[in-house]
Amino acid sequence: MSAAARVAAGQPLVVSSFSEWRSAARALLMHGVAPELVTWNERASLEADLFSGAPDSSSSSDNAPAGTTPLKPAPPHLPRIPRALMDMLQSAACCRVPDRWAFLYRVIWRWQRGEHDVQSPADPDGARLHGMVKAVRREEHDMHAYIRFRERPADAGPPRFAAWFEPRHDVLPQVAEHFVKRMGGVTWMIGTPEASVMWDGATLHHTGPLMSSAADLEDAGEALWLTYYRSIFNPARVNAQLMQSHIPSRFWKNLPEGAIVPGMVSNAELGARSTGQAQAVGRKSGFTIPIAPADAQPERQQPSKLDECRRCELWQYATQAVPGEGPKTAQIMLVGEQPGDQEDLAGKAFVGPAGKLLDRVFEAADVERRAIYLTNAVKHFKWEPRGKRRLHKTPVQREIDACSYWLEKEVATVKPTVIVALGATALKAVLGNGSAKLGESLGKAILHEGRWVVTVYHPSYILRVPDEEARRQAFNVMVEGLKLAKGLLERPPA
Ligand code: URA
Numbered sequence: 148m149s150a151a152a153r154v155a156a157g158q159p160l161v162v163s164s165f166s167e168w169r170s171a172a173r174a175l176l177m178h179g180v181a182p183e184l185v186t187w188n189e190r191a192s193l194e195a196d197l198f199s200g201a202p203d204s205s206s207s208s209d210n211a212p213a214g215t216t217p218l219k220p221a222p223p224h225l226p227r228i229p230r231a232l233m234d235m236l237q238s239a240a241c242c243r244v245p246d247r248w249a250f251l252y253r254v255i256w257r258w259q260r261g262e263h264d265v266q267s268p269a270d271p272d273g274a275r276l277h278g279m280v281k282a283v284r285r286e287e288h289d290m291h292a293y294i295r296f297r298e299r300p301a302d303a304g305p306p307r308f309a310a311w312f313e314p315r316h317d318v319l320p321q322v323a324e325h326f327v328k329r330m331g332g333v334t335w336m337i338g339t340p341e342a343s344v345m346w347d348g349a350t351l352h353h354t355g356p357l358m359s360s361a362a363d364l365e366d367a368g369e370a371l372w373l374t375y376y377r378s379i380f381n382p383a384r385v386n387a388q389l390m391q392s393h394i395p396s397r398f399w400k401n402l403p404e405g406a407i408v409p410g411m412v413s414n415a416e417l418g419a420r421s422t423g424q425a426q427a428v429g430r431k432s433g434f435t436i437p438i439a440p441a442d443a444q445p446e447r448q449q450p451s452k453l454d455e456c457r458r459c460e461l462w463q464y465a466t467q468a469v470p471g472e473g474p475k476t477a478q479i480m481l482v483g484e485q486p487g488d489q490e491d492l493a494g495k496a497f498v499g500p501a502g503k504l505l506d507r508v509f510e511a512a513d514v515e516r517r518a519i520y521l522t523n524a525v526k527h528f529k530w531e532p533r534g535k536r537r538l539h540k541t542p543v544q545r546e547i548d549a550c551s552y553w554l555e556k557e558v559a560t561v562k563p564t565v566i567v568a569l570g571a572t573a574l575k576a577v578l579g580n581g582s583a584k585l586g587e588s589l590g591k592a593i594l595h596e597g598r599w600v601v602t603v604y605h606p607s608y609i610l611r612v613p614d615e616e617a618r619r620q621a622f623n624v625m626v627e628g629l630k631l632a633k634g635l636l637e638r639p640p641a
Contacts, residue, residue, distance in 0.1 A: 471522025
């Protein structure tokens with residue numbers, strides 16, 4: 148039954164998501180149904196999230212059932228609702244006030260009747276609308292700022308990070324999108340009292356509440372993952388052969404969900420597949436089977452592209468690999484440690500605070516940044532969570548060794564006369580010597596495999612030095628090191 152027909156029959160409209168409200172509101176406007184005639188009811192949001200991709204059955208028919216009030220004929224066209232107003236309505240729809248759907252309909256009704264002041268803060272409805280949007284934006288901001296991810300033990304299985312938050316408004320979906328961009332391929336979940344989201348490293352999954360308080364984070368382990376897995380498993384869509392071919396069975400045994408999958412698959416074959424179609428879960432738009440990428444890696448050939456590198460596990464945590472950049476004929480190659488937070492997001496080396504300091508060093512040493520090839524010993528950002536921040540974590544020798552594959556390729560391609568190593572990690576990477584000491588090499592030129600290697604401090608060290616005089620001295624070591632590197636170009640190794 149259409150939304151307008153329901154109203155004509157005296158039935159309430161049950162909606163729980165903005166898209167459901169929008170289709171219903173559109174149908175009501177088309178039939179000129181005044182706001183005071185409509186009763187809007189809220190459905191629990193879990194179902195709405197699960198079915199947000201499902202077609203809207205409430206607008207599938209425009210005919211009123213027999214014996215009900217006849218509907219006004221639909222007008223020939225509906226005025227277009229401006230994008231800015233739609234965006235405000237969508238944002239305000241996340242505000243948990245009991246009459247949100249009714250209020251939004253009153254706003255759009257008034258706008259459509261030519262009362263465009265309804266969008267202005269000077270209008271009482273407009274003021275309320277602006278207030279709701281503001282409250283939602285503040286809640287989004289607070290959730291970004293105050294959520295705390297806790298790392299779970301590496302052997303506990305996915306998700307690797309879990310966080311609990313009690314938002315005052317329905318901002319979980321948009322906040323989750325924010326963290327998808329921030330957390331790379333590592334698995335995580337956010338629990339709230341109303342709903343949960345899980346990121347499996349590739350896809351974001353919305354489901355109902357899986358925890359009831361922050362205390363549950365301690366147990367947010369296998370049991371949680373299995374509950375989640377069951378909740379998103381869609382028997383109607385199961386394709387056992389495909390699942391097996393995507394994830395060879397030898398990996399299944401180590402996956403937490405591996406133990407429950409055979410049962411679910413056979414249930415699906417025994418009938419859950421058809422009944423599942425008719426049940427709510429069958430109406431989902433189609434989720435992928437979530438497998439933590441870390442656990443599901445098939446054996447690979449030598450990776451040919453940096454982005455596909457799986458030589459160590461750091462790729463899971465990073466947004467992307469950050470390649471070196473600069474002229475392929477550069478005479479000086481500068482090697483840093485690893486990309487930082489900003490480099491990880493931008494996919495470019497030395498664009499954050501360390502890069503800014505480096506620019507000052509280049510200027511003081513009269514060296515042109517664009518003449519230099521800039522790269523890092525390790526190409527993926529290694530970090531640990533501190534609340535909502537990602538703090539740099541020094542790569543270990545195993546990770547430096549794994550990434551030397553890429554550094555060696557760069558050196559072989561660029562063939563620099565001088566390599567400038569920034570700090571201890573770069574020095575170890577360049578010399579291929581895990582016990583190389585920064586203090587012994589600082590400011591000196593040494594010959595290594597037919598090239599000059601000059602070692603200076605890492606710019607981040609200078610940023611951390613609390614004492615101004617020590618900072619000035621460390622800065623000078625960097626400048627002098629760069630000048631030395633420039634001078635060595637006149638003395639190519641024999
Ligand atoms: N620190 C590094 O070593 N490299 C970068 O790219 C940024 C910060």
